[in-house]
Amino acid sequence: MNKDQEQSSVRIPAHPGWCGNTMEKANRHYFDGVEIYNHVCHWLNGKSNGLTCISHKSRLDP
Numbered sequence: 001m002n003k004d005q006e007q008s009s010v011r012i013p014a015h016p017g018w019c020g021n022t023m024e025k026a027n028r029h030y031f032d033g034v035e036i037y038n039h040v041c042h043w044l045n046g047k048s049n050g051l052t053c054i055s056h057k058s059r060l061d062p
Contacts, residue, residue, distance in 0.1 A: 011029070011030070011032050012031060012034060013034055014035045014038070
């Protein structure tokens with residue numbers, strides 16, 4: 001992740017709900033954005049919504 005910052009990369013966690021990432025895991029790193037919906041994940045297991053992740057992060061980093 002440090003190399004990403006050095007190279008001016010944009011970091012966005014894809015389908016955070018589907019992967020089972022917790023907010024504790026997500027908060028260990030800085031992200032520029034977050035995927036808020038993925039229709040394929042919805043088809044696969046119904047875990048398509050990342051809005052809880054982005055609303056939590058927006059409270060931490062307004």
